Amino acid sequence: MALFILRRLGAAAIVLFLGSVLVFLGVRALPGDPARVLGGEDATPSAIAAIRHDYGFDRPLPVQYAQWAGKAVTGDFGRSTQDKLPVGHILTERLPVTIELSLLAMLVAVAVGVTAGIVAATRRGRLADYVATGFGLVGLSVPHFWLGILGILLFSAKLHWLPASGYLPFTGDPVGNLERMLMPALVLGTGFAAVLMRQTRSAMLESLSADYVRTARSKGLPERSVVGVHALRNSLTTVVTVLGLQLGALISGAVVTEQIFVIPGFGKLTVDAVATRNYPVIQAVVLVTVAGYIGVNLLVDIAYALLNPRVRLTGVANG
Amino acid sequence: MSLLEITGLKVGFDTEDGEVQAVRDISLTLERGEILALCGESGCGKSVTAMSIPRLLPPDTTRLSGSIRLDGRELTELPERELRAIRGKDVSVVFQEPMTSLNPSFTVGFQIAEVLRRHENLSRSAARTRAIELLELVGIPAPARRVKEYPHQLSGGMRQRVMIAIAVACSPRVLIADEPTTALDVTIQAGVLDVFRDLRDRLGTAIILITHDLGVVADIADRAVVMYAGRAVEEAPVTELYARPRHPYTAGLMRALPSAAVTLEDGRRRLSEIPGLVPPPYADPEECAFHPRCPRAQDDCTTRRPALDTYGTGHLAACFHPLSAAAPATGGGS
Amino acid sequence: MVGLVLVAGFLVLAIVGPLLTADPAAQDYTAPLAPPSGAHLLGTDDLGRDALARVAYGARVSLEAGVLSVLLAMVVGVPIGLVAGYYRRLLDPVVMRLVDVVLAFPFLIFAVGMAAILGPSLRNVIIALSVSLLPGIVRVTRGEVLVLRELDYVAAAVADGAGDGRIMFRYVLPGATSTLIVQATVGIPTAIIGEATLSFLGLGVQPPTPSWGVVLTAAQQFLDQAPWLAIWPGVMIALSTLGFNLLGDGLRDVLDPRSSR
Numbered sequence: 007m008a009l010f011i012l013r014r015l016g017a018a019a020i021v022l023f024l025g026s027v028l029v030f031l032g033v034r035a036l037p038g039d040p041a042r043v044l045g046g047e048d049a050t051p052s053a054i055a056a057i058r059h060d061y062g063f064d065r066p067l068p069v070q071y072a073q074w075a076g077k078a079v080t081g082d083f084g085r086s087t088q089d090k091l092p093v094g095h096i097l098t099e100r101l102p103v104t105i106e107l108s109l110l111a112m113l114v115a116v117a118v119g120v121t122a123g124i125v126a127a128t129r130r131g132r133l134a135d136y137v138a139t140g141f142g143l144v145g146l147s148v149p150h151f152w153l154g155i156l157g158i159l160l161f162s163a164k165l166h167w168l169p170a171s172g173y174l175p176f177t178g179d180p181v182g183n184l185e186r187m188l189m190p191a192l193v194l195g196t197g198f199a200a201v202l203m204r205q206t207r208s209a210m211l212e213s214l215s216a217d218y219v220r221t222a223r224s225k226g227l228p229e230r231s232v233v234g235v236h237a238l239r240n241s242l243t244t245v246v247t248v249l250g251l252q253l254g255a256l257i258s259g260a261v262v263t264e265q266i267f268v269i270p271g272f273g274k275l276t277v278d279a280v281a282t283r284n285y286p287v288i289q290a291v292v293l294v295t296v297a298g299y300i301g302v303n304l305l306v307d308i309a310y311a312l313l314n315p316r317v318r319l320t321g322v323a324n325g
Numbered sequence: 326m327s328l329l330e331i332t333g334l335k336v337g338f339d340t341e342d343g344e345v346q347a348v349r350d351i352s353l354t355l356e357r358g359e360i361l362a363l364c365g366e367s368g369c370g371k372s373v374t375a376m377s378i379p380r381l382l383p384p385d386t387t388r389l390s391g392s393i394r395l396d397g398r399e400l401t402e403l404p405e406r407e408l409r410a411i412r413g414k415d416v417s418v419v420f421q422e423p424m425t426s427l428n429p430s431f432t433v434g435f436q437i438a439e440v441l442r443r444h445e446n447l448s449r450s451a452a453r454t455r456a457i458e459l460l461e462l463v464g465i466p467a468p469a470r471r472v473k474e475y476p477h478q479l480s481g482g483m484r485q486r487v488m489i490a491i492a493v494a495c496s497p498r499v500l501i502a503d504e505p506t507t508a509l510d511v512t513i514q515a516g517v518l519d520v521f522r523d524l525r526d527r528l529g530t531a532i533i534l535i536t537h538d539l540g541v542v543a544d545i546a547d548r549a550v551v552m553y554a555g556r557a558v559e560e561a562p563v564t565e566l567y568a569r570p571r572h573p574y575t576a577g578l579m580r581a582l583p584s585a586a587v588t589l590e591d592g593r594r595r596l597s598e599i600p601g602l603v604p605p606p607y608a609d610p611e612e613c614a615f616h617p618r619c620p621r622a623q624d625d626c627t628t629r630r631p632a633l634d635t636y637g638t639g640h641l642a643a644c645f646h647p648l649s650a651a652a653p654a655t656g657g658g659s
Numbered sequence: 660m661v662g663l664v665l666v667a668g669f670l671v672l673a674i675v676g677p678l679l680t681a682d683p684a685a686q687d688y689t690a691p692l693a694p695p696s697g698a699h700l701l702g703t704d705d706l707g708r709d710a711l712a713r714v715a716y717g718a719r720v721s722l723e724a725g726v727l728s729v730l731l732a733m734v735v736g737v738p739i740g741l742v743a744g745y746y747r748r749l750l751d752p753v754v755m756r757l758v759d760v761v762l763a764f765p766f767l768i769f770a771v772g773m774a775a776i777l778g779p780s781l782r783n784v785i786i787a788l789s790v791s792l793l794p795g796i797v798r799v800t801r802g803e804v805l806v807l808r809e810l811d812y813v814a815a816a817v818a819d820g821a822g823d824g825r826i827m828f829r830y831v832l833p834g835a836t837s838t839l840i841v842q843a844t845v846g847i848p849t850a851i852i853g854e855a856t857l858s859f860l861g862l863g864v865q866p867p868t869p870s871w872g873v874v875l876t877a878a879q880q881f882l883d884q885a886p887w888l889a890i891w892p893g894v895m896i897a898l899s900t901l902g903f904n905l906l907g908d909g910l911r912d913v914l915d916p917r918s919s920r
Binding site: 020021022024025028032035036037143144146147148149150151152153155156158159163253254255257258259261262265266276277280281288292295296299300 | 756757759760761763764765766767768771772775776778848852855856859860861862872875878879882883886889890892893896897898900901904905
């Protein structure tokens with residue numbers, strides 16, 4: 007098991023390194039001259055040359071990368087070109103907002119998606135199955151931003167139940183925070199719930215037709231342990247895998263959701279930074295996003311191994 | 326009163342092509358401590374007959390009629406909830422596939438303890454202790470260590486012993502063993518059969534053994550019912566059956582005994598087969614279902630269906646042209 | 660079946676729709692933000708433009724973005740996957756490592772980055788989406804090739820002395836067709852939503868071109884006065900995506916019996 011984790015760690019480190027190179031090169035490839043952006047509209051050529059030298063833009067790319075990456079490892083991402091604040095500081099301010107949003111969305115998704123998947127599988131071919139499957143298909147097809155707009159239209163503009171946008175820190179005003187987070191979390195969780203529902207359903211259908219489920223029934227176990235213990239336990243690996251695979255979609259969805267509901271999180275930061283050509287911020291947010299994505303996928307791999315005794319005991323997947 | 330009495334059992338399944346008749350009409354009894362073999366080719370209805378007892382058949386599509394009495398209690402009319410109290414407690418099952426019948430995600434000990442906690446109200450630790458005893462009972466060495474292992478760490482024979490341990494955990498009155506040794510190596514088969522015999526002797530469990538292998542029947546059973554196309558064609562104590570088979574189908578199966586069989590490279594033995602195919606399970610023929618494959622068939626076999634007749638104590642056969650008592654076991658064909 | 664109908668409806672709307680409706684750019688200054696009426700079946704937007712015409716024209720933009728980006732990704736990705744899977748020792752590790760790196764970026768983040776580098780326009784959205792779809796297609800193709808190259812008829816072709824290129828395109832690729840068709844069908848809705856999302860964020864198609872995402876961005880500002888503007892583009896995105904998803908599911912059942920769903 008230790009070896010298994012080590013191997014995965016090594017692979018993740020390589021991908022992270024290559025990813026950081028890609029981020030670095032990608033930002034260099036952005037149209038426009040960063041020095042000109044930093045200097046402002048009426049900067050003289052000599053001032054721009056000075057900025058270029060100060061920021062090291064005149065050095066060879068590998069040197070620039072090494073400097074940037076070396077500092078990034080220590081959490082120093084430079085300063086934002088907009089408000090001159092340290093990027094690291096901005097990140098620590100924005101990140102918890104997105105993490106809260108994502109966790110709430112995931113909570114919604116797991117509660118709705120896994121439950122609906124189990125119900126659909128156990129009532130296969132009946133009304134509940136059709137309802138859940140239909141929900142799954144529609145949930146997959148509706149884009150986040152439209153769902154968000156519809157939510158605002160219904161719950162804010164018409165019914166006046168929830169505020170349409172904005173953010174309050176949880177520590178300052180827990181109720182206000184949740185009031186404003188509820189709709190975004192539902193919007194972000196819907197597509198996720200749909201995917202989870204579909205995957206849980208098909209995994210449960212497979213488990214429910216397995217021989218060991220017949221054995222469980224022959225033991226006289228009540229249906230709730232046949233389904234909830236024997237079948238579900240063997241479907242959990244699928245659920246965990248899907249959670250990992252869908253993380254990218256969750257991050258993508260967060261970008262859009264934060265934009266609609268004007269939530270000052272990571273996603274909004276990304277879009278705003280791209281719009282204003284805020285290079286240090288773009289570099290930092292994309293790198294942190296990728297690192298987080300890789301990190302969570304690593305955790306998913308490990309959770310998968312822990313759930314599967316065959317992998318856990320031998321360290322060999324699919325053995 | 327017998328321990329188990331099945332009378333006029335009919336089982337059909339709804340399929341997209343209409344209703345399929347798996348069991349057309351069968352009656353049989355099982356005595357306390359008896360090992361009864363249900364034999365016949367695949368598709369003859371032997372497994373469905375046995376699985377009807379604890380009603381382990383898909384509830385939505387199964388049509389079941391007739392009577393199944395356990396100790397005088399009618400099982401076919403019991404609601405699902407009361408049947409669950411019987412499954413694993415009074416009637417338990419050992420399935421054919423030891424590799425897949427255990428849940429890969431739980432330890433062997435958990436899976437044995439589960440049935441004890443369900444039916445015997447044992448505490449977690451008491452159930453664990455009992456699980457170790459049961460593993461010992463079915464002949465698994467180092468049970469205290471094995472109890473903590475997962476199915477994939479055990480060999481096929483070991484897994485089947487674990488299945489047996491689960492099945493006998495609550496000292497059932499009827500144990501159904503569905504082809505329990507078919508998936509196992511021939512050397513391991515004998516050991517598993519010994520476990521069944523031993524359990525019957527020590528616990529007095531009555532066993533219904535489902536098999537297509539008359540060699541296994543000869544080895545362990547007291548009495549045998551031979552089934553064909555959803556009906557019993559012959560029934561007799563095993564020694565009587567082997568000495569004097571009456572039905573040409575039984576005789577045909579016997580010619581396919583392991584002594585006459587080819588030994589395959591993997592050590593398993595392939596039985597030579599009776600020529601022809603089992604009739605499709607849709608229509609209920611008004612004739613003897615076996616006549617197209619029967620070397621003794623005559624005109625009357627194609628117009629009427631023979632009923633079971635008595636040929637000595639406990640020996641029944643359904644044939645218009647039975648083999649004579651003097652015929653050797655290999656008779657019946659040209 | 661439902662999927663086929665929805666996709667067909669989407670195609671008809673995209674191809675025929677713009678011919679039958681008003682000019683999506685024509686402004687009616689007398690009636691900005693007019694509710695649905697006989698003159699404007701779906702009402703008008705803030706500049707008095709006909710919402711129905713903009714929805715119909717938006718279908719064309721979506722179709723272009725969805726189909727072309729998938730097509731581009733297939734044209735580039737399939738040969739890469741084919742070659743990587745075929746020269747397993749030589750090229751596969753390199754290609755798959757690159758694929759892993761791109762897949763380490765969430766789809767939209769990567770697309771946003773690509774769109775930012777390329778600049779906002781429909782053509783660049785299509786390129787950005789196709790690059791983002793590429794690794795998935797490479798991976799699927801390569802997986803198919805790894806299975807197919809072990810099959811007997813491929814081995815027979817090798818024994819016959821057929822050249823590598825011939826084996827790849829004549830023997831291996833046809834075997835992968837059904838999987839690739841399914842993959843393409845499922846890629847289209849991803850691209851349609853991707854285009855709408857990028858445009859909604861202001862990184863894709865730019866106003867005044869009436870992409871569904873662009874229309875929705877504008878509609879969001881007038882939710883109080885003209886909620887009808889926000890309904891139809893979203894319904895259209897959902898229906899066309901649903902159609903392709905259903906079609907993909909159906910095709911998978913028909914063409915690819917190995918993956919059961």
